[in-house]
Amino acid sequence: MDWLEDELKQALRRKEPSPDFEARVIAAAGRRRPVLSMPPWRAAAAAVLVITGAGAGYRHHQGQIAKEQVMQAMRLTGSKLNRIQMQMKAVRP
Amino acid sequence: MTELEGVVQTGFDFAALMREHRAMVFSVAYHFLHDRDTAEEIAQDVFLSLHRNRGAIQSAAHAGFWLRKVAVQRAIDASRKRMRRPQVAMDDVPEPVARGAPADPMLGETLRRLIATLPEAPRMVMILRYQEDLDPSEIANLMAIPVGTVKSHLQRSLALLREKLVRRGVREE
Numbered sequence: 001m002d003w004l005e006d007e008l009k010q011a012l013r014r015k016e017p018s019p020d021f022e023a024r025v026i027a028a029a030g031r032r033r034p035v036l037s038m039p040p041w042r043a044a045a046a047a048v049l050v051i052t053g054a055g056a057g058y059r060h061h062q063g064q065i066a067k068e069q070v071m072q073a074m075r076l077t078g079s080k081l082n083r084i085q086m087q088m089k090a091v092r093p
Numbered sequence: 094m095t096e097l098e099g100v101v102q103t104g105f106d107f108a109a110l111m112r113e114h115r116a117m118v119f120s121v122a123y124h125f126l127h128d129r130d131t132a133e134e135i136a137q138d139v140f141l142s143l144h145r146n147r148g149a150i151q152s153a154a155h156a157g158f159w160l161r162k163v164a165v166q167r168a169i170d171a172s173r174k175r176m177r178r179p180q181v182a183m184d185d186v187p188e189p190v191a192r193g194a195p196a197d198p199m200l201g202e203t204l205r206r207l208i209a210t211l212p213e214a215p216r217m218v219m220i221l222r223y224q225e226d227l228d229p230s231e232i233a234n235l236m237a238i239p240v241g242t243v244k245s246h247l248q249r250s251l252a253l254l255r256e257k258l259v260r261r262g263v264r265e266e
Contacts, residue, residue, distance in 0.1 A: 004255055005223070011201035012208070012224040017119040017133050022111055025137050029107065029144040 118164045124220045125168040127209035215246035
């Protein structure tokens with residue numbers, strides 16, 4: 001090895017980053033951990049489940065509202081029919 | 094799972110790996126880019142990437158190889174991103190005040206600045222050869238280039254640096 005290679009080894013010897021480097025990386029890793037600990041496929045599957053579940057829940061909720069409306073309509077119709085029947089009885093001699 | 098439980102179950106000690114390899118990762122980026130702040134950003138990014146991919150790390154040796162490879166890639170990526178910025182040409186590197194002696198700090202800085210002006214591939218080859226003490230086949234494996242190309246980059250870069258230093262009167266042949 002000649003003088004230039006010796007000088008290069010000296011010039012390019014490893015250097016340390018700033019003293020707080022390790023603490024900064026560990027803090028950043030800690031901040032990211034909840035998100036980063038989940039593999040992408042699992043995150044995608046969770047998103048699909050949430051969307052599917054929300055869709056099913058919404059459809060169920062809409063079905064309940066429609067059912068309530070039908071029941072209310074039937075109750076109104078029933079009471080009207082009763083009233084008409086009572087009036088017809090009263091009119092008859 | 095706590096960090097300690099993770100170490101026990103997987104053998105993966107993130108803090109210990111960072112202590113062991115931080116100088117290597119930081120120095121690859123620093124010597125390649127000649128910019129301390131960017132080198133620290135890259136080093137942090139490399140270790141966070143290791144943390145994200147800790148499930149794929151098989152051993153401490155594998156972690157070392159993985160870190161070096163990712164550091165090389167990230168440093169090259171960062172260099173490409175700032176390609177549009179004005180760069181210092183080799184001839185613009187200031188002349189050293191005094192002639193160099195072995196381990197002369199002025200000569201060391203001149204060499205680092207000259208290396209920073211080399212093209213991307215030969216620059217990284219020189220760093221891996223003289224900072225990391227890797228042989229040409231290891232460098233070829235790490236950079237995914239032929240061994241012959243590595244040897245060629247080394248020879249040409251050494252010849253170029255020698256010529257520049259001699260022209261500046263740093264060292265007589």
